[in-house]
Amino acid sequence: MRVAMTSNYFEILRGGINTTFQDKGRENLYHIGIPFSGVMDNRNFLLANKLVGNHLSAPVIEFAYQGPHLRYTGDQLNFVITGDVIFKIKKNDYEIDGDCYHSYHLENGDEINIISTNKSVYGYFAIGSEIDLKFQWNSCSINTKANIGSNNGKKLDSGQKINLLKINSDKTLKKVNYINSKIENIRVIKGTNFDYFSDEGKKIFFEKEFIVSKLSDRMGMRLEGPKIENIVNTNIKSEGLVKGVIQVPADGNPIIMLSDHGTVGGYPKIGVVVSVDYDRLVQLAPGSKVKFQEIELSDAETLFKLYEMETKNLLNQI
Amino acid sequence: MLKNISNLGDAALYCDFGIQVNKATNLEVIKYFNTIREKKIKGINNLTPSYNKLIISFDLRVTNFSEIKNKIENLDTTIVQNKNNKKIEVPVCCEGNFALDKNRLEKKLNISFQEILTKFFDKEYFCYMTGFIAGMPFLGDIDENLKTQRLETPRVKVPQGSVGITEQFANIYTFDSPGGWNIIGNTPLKVFDDSKERNPNLINPGDTIIFKKISRQEYESSNDK
Numbered sequence: 001m002r003v004a005m006t007s008n009y010f011e012i013l014r015g016g017i018n019t020t021f022q023d024k025g026r027e028n029l030y031h032i033g034i035p036f037s038g039v040m041d042n043r044n045f046l047l048a049n050k051l052v053g054n055h056l057s058a059p060v061i062e063f064a065y066q067g068p069h070l071r072y073t074g075d076q077l078n079f080v081i082t083g084d085v086i087f088k089i090k091k092n093d094y095e096i097d098g099d100c101y102h103s104y105h106l107e108n109g110d111e112i113n114i115i116s117t118n119k120s121v122y123g124y125f126a127i128g129s130e131i132d133l134k135f136q137w138n139s140c141s142i143n144t145k146a147n148i149g150s151n152n153g154k155k156l157d158s159g160q161k162i163n164l165l166k167i168n169s170d171k172t173l174k175k176v177n178y179i180n181s182k183i184e185n186i187r188v189i190k191g192t193n194f195d196y197f198s199d200e201g202k203k204i205f206f207e208k209e210f211i212v213s214k215l216s217d218r219m220g221m222r223l224e225g226p227k228i229e230n231i232v233n234t235n236i237k238s239e240g241l242v243k244g245v246i247q248v249p250a251d252g253n254p255i256i257m258l259s260d261h262g263t264v265g266g267y268p269k270i271g272v273v274v275s276v277d278y279d280r281l282v283q284l285a286p287g288s289k290v291k292f293q294e295i296e297l298s299d300a301e302t303l304f305k306l307y308e309m310e311t312k313n314l315l316n317q318i
Numbered sequence: 319m320l321k322n323i324s325n326l327g328d329a330a331l332y333c334d335f336g337i338q339v340n341k342a343t344n345l346e347v348i349k350y351f352n353t354i355r356e357k358k359i360k361g362i363n364n365l366t367p368s369y370n371k372l373i374i375s376f377d378l379r380v381t382n383f384s385e386i387k388n389k390i391e392n393l394d395t396t397i398v399q400n401k402n403n404k405k406i407e408v409p410v411c412c413e414g415n416f417a418l419d420k421n422r423l424e425k426k427l428n429i430s431f432q433e434i435l436t437k438f439f440d441k442e443y444f445c446y447m448t449g450f451i452a453g454m455p456f457l458g459d460i461d462e463n464l465k466t467q468r469l470e471t472p473r474v475k476v477p478q479g480s481v482g483i484t485e486q487f488a489n490i491y492t493f494d495s496p497g498g499w500n501i502i503g504n505t506p507l508k509v510f511d512d513s514k515e516r517n518p519n520l521i522n523p524g525d526t527i528i529f530k531k532i533s534r535q536e537y538e539s540s541n542d543k
Contacts, residue, residue, distance in 0.1 A: 031351065031366055032453060032519045136512060146451060146512075147512075238368055238447075239371040241366075242364075245327070262451065263366055264456075272328075272330075273327070301328055301378070301382055
């Protein structure tokens, strides 16, 4: 018989802007209208889990901009924060500034206050423990638009509790030296409707600067800039979408599909962001300036392999 | 027939079945969809059938475009039958504020709402695909005289259960969602049920749908409400 382990838990004193449980997401559900979801920045997710000794696909807490403020009750455990994040750890009578990519011990009564991400969007909070979560289609990932996943598909809010099931026995503190690099040139492969756009429109797409709009979230990133002119049709028959697809609706402003995107769409696809750039793309905060750069499929495949090797090397250093 | 395969980015195949949007083309898409699902090809992590396209997503850590393309080109689709297609009755109440676009449609189509409903409920519909939001079915084809464009400005929130029409298609909003379809009524039926993990969608591609007109009273007393 399993002993009820409600003795180890976090209280959420402040939920933050968009704080959710995420893991690797859900597969093979596009055909019924359910997107991948899962963490936005996969490398920071993997590093977070490795740094607290979890298996690499364990659930983590993802936050955007301002993160949660939490108070811990229970036995000693490890936690880590990854990304480019400003946070404080409050012990009995003193407070320290936390460093990302360093795991810390947390004792009964300690508080973590995740103040904000720094010139980026997403950060990750991993706990060296199994968390009591509901899984749907083998994933805890919260999709707030369809109310799917743990916490009834809703973002975490103040007053809630995060119950822990089994704290990892190895509490060795770990760290890795890693700095998130910024991306300015987003590499794309031409989309299936590339020829819907005027020569001038195509030129604008690859030469001009675009600005990330405030209307960006886990579903999509909206960009503003010079209008990309469509000369064929501003609608297509609805068809499947994938992460990274750049649609251009009638208003001429591109929208990039992100992890919680609608599974089908009816706007022409001018391009698709390549996989290697996805982790850095999602970290572009509103107001960031970006340019699109064309790349061939074979180069995209090679670059992704290199990126994966780099991730593996980082994980091996921990 | 599968006309062309190209790449959609570096982690998906874009399979084009021609420009015709009709039941025959769509059944061909569904045949490929069923066959690929059955074969469980290593690395494929999502399939998105639509009217005349099939998008095949794969894990770039496991495979790549040319490998999967080769497998799809050499796929034997003669074995798998389009199976288990169901006929489903969907009750719809078109009274009062359920019919959000009654006035707009009367004006646009230049016929009375009564006639619109007669034509709408008179037909059987074929499910071409599901998606956009979880479980939303795209059904067709509606009567020629009911064809109309999307709203010029989409609604920020279309209520869950709304039944809408646009172009040659009808759909059902499975969640409160932004949307631009012309809403003629609302169904109390639960079209997406995430407690049924194995098959959360009531309506699947290939199914036949019959809409049944119900009163407000019948709507309110429905079990699903």
